[in-house]
Amino acid sequence: MNFIISNLATIVVGLLLVAIVAGIIIQMRNDRRKGKSLCVSKCSSCPMGSSCHKR
Template identity: 45%
Template sequence: MSFIIANLGTIIVGLIVAVVVGLVIFSLIRNKKKGKSSCSCGCGCGHCPNSSSCHK
């Protein structure tokens, strides 16, 4: 019990980080199922020189 009390701040921060990571992963999976792309460039592929290597 004293271990939990001594490390309570670290445990709380760890749980918050785990929840945020879980929400990000959930969002990525949901967007993938909806057919939305997860590329970070804005997906204006018409003018992108790398469009052939990014999307097949």
């Protein structure tokens, strides 16, 4: 119990970071299932443009 009290700030920040990363991963997975692209620019300028989208 003493360990938790003395490291409470570190534990809270760590849990917050884990929650943020999990939220990002879930959002990316949901976007991928909906068919949304993770690309920011047009695929013609992307070296992986032919492999990331089904044509």
